[in-house]
Amino acid sequence: MKINRRTLGAFALLATTALAPLAAWAQAADWPSKPIRYVVPFSTGGVSDGVARLIALHLGERLGQPVVVDNKPGVSGILGTQAVARAQPDGYTFMGGTITTHAVNPFFSKNLGYDPVKDFVPVNLVGMVSNVLVVPAGSRFDSVQQITAELKAKPDSLTYGTAGAGTSQHLSGQLYQSLTGTQLRQIIYKGGSQAMVDLVGGQIDMVFETVAAARPMIDAKRVKVLGVTSKARLADLPGAPSLAEAGVTGFEMQSWQGVFAPAGTPQPIVDRLAREVATIVAMPDVQARLRNMGVEPDGRVSAPFIEFQRAEVAKWGKVIRDAGIQAE
Known part of the structure; x- marks a missing residue:
């Protein structure tokens, strides 16, 4: 049988497509085999930094590899977020994302350098602030x-x-x-x-x-x-009404802390990372420390976190547009 170049190309593409999931599983089976970088796009000492160091400590113990927090502050979190968007999606770089980096920055910067939805995979919604x-x-x-x-x-x-x-x-x-x-x-x-x-x-x-x-x-x-600013009163400030209670009907504003990986990170690695972080967030001592930072533990993963992030982009985009704020 005579096989032309086009047919060979088709066979090669089919083989590559078929083997891709196997390659991802093989990569995941060996993960992690070296230290992992956890990028924080803000300076040390803030809530994002505190959450990252808490999660990294426990995650390193559970994975058997160091998880190194790497602070890359600048321009409302844009510089560090750009670095992760461009990182190799091999499971050895992920980041602590927030409402600023992954929901509202596109509405303030014309040259953001990343797409908060297309360039990232939501891993775990650690908590609300x-x-x-x-x-x-x-x-x-x-x-x-x-x-x-x-x-x-x-x-x-x-x-x-x-x-x-x-x-x-x-x-x-x-x-x-x-x-x-x-x-x-x-x-x-x-x-x-x-x-x-x-x-x-x-x-x-x-x-x-x-x-x-x-x-x-x-x-x-x-x-x-x-x-x-939360929808309901806070347990540690029971005397303070929510703004909705205080006459601002419909008011609800909570920032949030989440874990994101670069788009293209093998799904088995994303799934394991999501499970590990969810387990950590559910630990009583971790929950106590998060609350001391003003973070209410959440732990949503996969589809619920993806849906939440996209809803936040839509909500705050409308608020910013209604305010007449133009991206610079």
Whole structure:
């Protein structure tokens, strides 16, 4: 039988396609055989860094290989996220992703350098992070309703501090303005800690800060908590109403911490990594430490996490567009 080049090419393609799953399984069976890199696209000391180091410690013990946390901060998490999107998808590089890196950055940057959906595989939704609306202890405001009334009468008369575009402080403020039809003036800081210092000093009127970051000032009674951004009240702040309870109908804003792998990572490796992280997140001591960081453990994997991420992209895209914010 005479076989031409086209037929040989077709046979070669068929063989390659058939063998690809076997190659992935073989690679997964040997994984991990060397240290793994866990990229954090933010600086040390923050919530993302704390979550990564906690997960990495236990993951290394379970996998029998070191899991090394690699901080690559810069430009709202873009630099580190770009690095992971371009990494070899062999199971030896993954990252801690957040609402900023994997849901809202596309709406703030025209030249992002990565697609948060197409360039990554969601592995595990580690947990949710709520913010609190805080004002100085001596503020004349004692409720969210009073702030809304003030802004209705005098638009743009009050300020709120953020750590930059796309951060949870910024998104909380944007959602509040969108739902109340009010206008706040954003004051941008290099980090949330500096915003809190200026808040206590009376330089700004309010901050939507993470519970963990605001806790020292709350405990010292240097700020007042007017509301929480989660849908329901928080167990460790039972006296603080949700913003929805406080009159901002439909308000719900929680940032989140997740684990992502580069697109193309063999599915068996993704599945094992997802199971291992889910097991770690379910550990009582890990849950206690996560809550101390202000992170409510979750642990969703695979389809539920994928669905959640895509819903977040759609939700925050609408909020940002409605606010008239243009990507730069």
